[in-house]
Amino acid sequence: MHYFTSVEKQTDNPFLNLYHMNAIKRDGSPFDYYFASRIALPEHIHALTGEYRAEGISIYAVKEDDPGQILMVKQYRYPVGREVYELPAGLVDGDESASEAAIREIREETGLTLSVVYDSSANRSGSQSLVPGFSDETCAFVYGTVSGNITSEYLEDTERITAFFADKIEVGHILKEEFVAARPFASLLLFLQSDETRPFAFLDAIR
Secondary structure, X not given: OOOEEEEEEOOOOOOOEEEEEEEEOOOOOEEEEEEEEOOOOHHHOHHHHOOOXXXXXXXXXXXXXXXXXXXXXXXXXXXXXXEEEEOOEEEOOOOOOHHHXXXXXXXXXXXXXXXXXXXXHHOOOOOEEOOOOOEOOEEEEEEEEEEOOOOOOOOOOOOOEEEEEEOHHHHHHHHHHXXXXXXXXXXXXXXXXXXXXXXXXXXXXXX
16 A cells, blocks of 8 residues: 655656655645655656666675685765775666676676675565665675675776775774774674685575
């Protein structure tokens, strides 16, 4: 059941837009609700279509020959005006699958080669909502191993990204002392509890 009557686009931007929703209170009276979306056409908004294909991906990748190290990035984020510690992430382009997007993003951001172990978009739920009180953006979580040498040669000229491998000691320090994005925070806690002999054992419950 929908608790709104219509959705109208407020801005016209190729990457992110503001939408106004004519929402309905519990007593049946109307109120204004606003949210951000990456979707360009109002008729394609998730709340109207009921389709939730992943628009972005977050990547949990450990070193292929040393699962005790996880791939991280330190990236300058324009909205907060500072560098933020994160896991590699990006947007799904066109008809890409989440796995294909993850492989491409890892190559572009780090120069490494990703071998996918698990893609959350394969679940019945399809993809996950990131900040449902603010945006309808959806995301898939891709897990795997990486090999090769880190390089910045494939970065876009708008990106300021430093990729690095971190062991559990460094990850613990980052979580306690540094500015960390919310999306990878829980994933990094999983890494701290992981077993190097079975680095993706925490996925057994959903595979």
